[in-house]
Amino acid sequence: MNNILFTCLVGAAVGLGVFGLIRALMPSKRSPVSTIARVDALRAAGPTAGPVGSAPTDLRGRIGERVVEFYLQQGWEQRSLRADLAVLDRSWQGFLATKVVLGASGLIFGPFLFAVIWQLGMGSNPVIPVWMALLCGGVFFVLPDVEVRRDAADKRKDLRRVIGAYLDLVSMNLAGGRGLPEALMAAAEVSDGWALMRIRNCLADARITGTSQWVALGRLGDELGIEELKDLSVTLGLVADDGAKVRESLASRAETMRHRELAEIEGSAGENSQSMLVAQLLLAAGFLVFLIFPAAMRVFQV
Structure with missing residues (x-):
């Protein structure tokens, strides 16, 4: 019974992911807001951009285009993230496509990881793969944001x-x-x-x-x-x-x-010094525990 329930839940999670991917790639009627935003984006891109009705031919480009339209319809501007991508000279469309692909990979990776653990005899609850799929999908979806913000801050x-x-x-x-x-x-x-x-x-x-x-x-x-x-x-x-x-x-x-730059450098150097001090204190504490432990065991045994 547990095996049947496990198979049904895994199949439902995979089917839901495939349906979402196909639905995202299916063409739909564009709203006036998204059309105007597309015209503005093409105008800002210059003469190298294609015509308004043109669509990318590769799968990653189509996914990115659909996600960009969805963001426009929802009114999600993400200005700070767009500024980070502009600093790194990366496209907004490619970034969103990467997020979606990684999120879908996480949805597949979660149940796969549970299947490996289940074969080793370490798990038997059929609800676990669903939560693992959602957790891995969410983590994989957020990873590009963390990478972009870190690289943009350095740049x-x-x-x-x-x-x-x-x-x-x-x-x-x-x-x-x-x-x-x-x-x-x-x-x-x-x-x-x-x-x-x-x-x-x-x-x-x-x-x-x-x-x-x-x-x-x-x-x-x-x-x-x-x-x-x-x-x-x-x-x-x-x-x-x-x-x-x-x-x-x-x-x-x-x-x-x-x-300001000198102040930031001095502050970073101070943080590194504090980190080294904490590491030295932990090392000294561990060494003291190593010395005191035999004597303490003798006292407590007596």
Whole structure:
């Protein structure tokens, strides 16, 4: 009886997962909101994007497209996660497809793991595979978020460090007699690193579209989730016509960013020192227990 119930529950879990996957891939009527959002996304992607009615041909692309439409219909914007993906230069559609595929893999991996344990004689409750499937599916579904946020935090630290040096270069170019637009572009052309490449492409796009460069930097900061770029955009918009004030503002802002970076480095070093101290204390406590244990056993035996 238990074997029959176990087989039914596993079959129901697998069938539900397959039905959800097929339902996600089936075409449905798009709502006006999702259609407008698709047009805006294609317009932002530029001329390299396909037509509005085009669909990706691979399975992963179709899954990502369906999940993106579902997010749009539900109104889930996920701005912070989108900013993390923009920092890592990853697509929102591919990220959602990865989450769905990993979640479906977790739903299959949970019962499979229980089957291995059951064959070893360590489990007999037929309800366990259902909970294991849900648990593994949820954990696998969340894993890409954890990875993206961790990698984006590390990359933002590098970007802030580069922005501090970039502001110093802009201030030096302004002191050399260049105008603000020329100074911003010249400072971004000193290196081919990924951070200055993003800033240089942003400034080049602003020049082509006729947008002011500080406004473009603010949009880049909003896209990447970098508050320093947004503050820089506001500052340059206020003092763009006064070269002396621009130089002073950029120099002070660069100095503030360096002090903040040094404070973060010192704080990280302090945390590492505390961790080493705790490890040493635990090691000493273990050594004391090792020394005292034989004597304590003799006392208690007496």
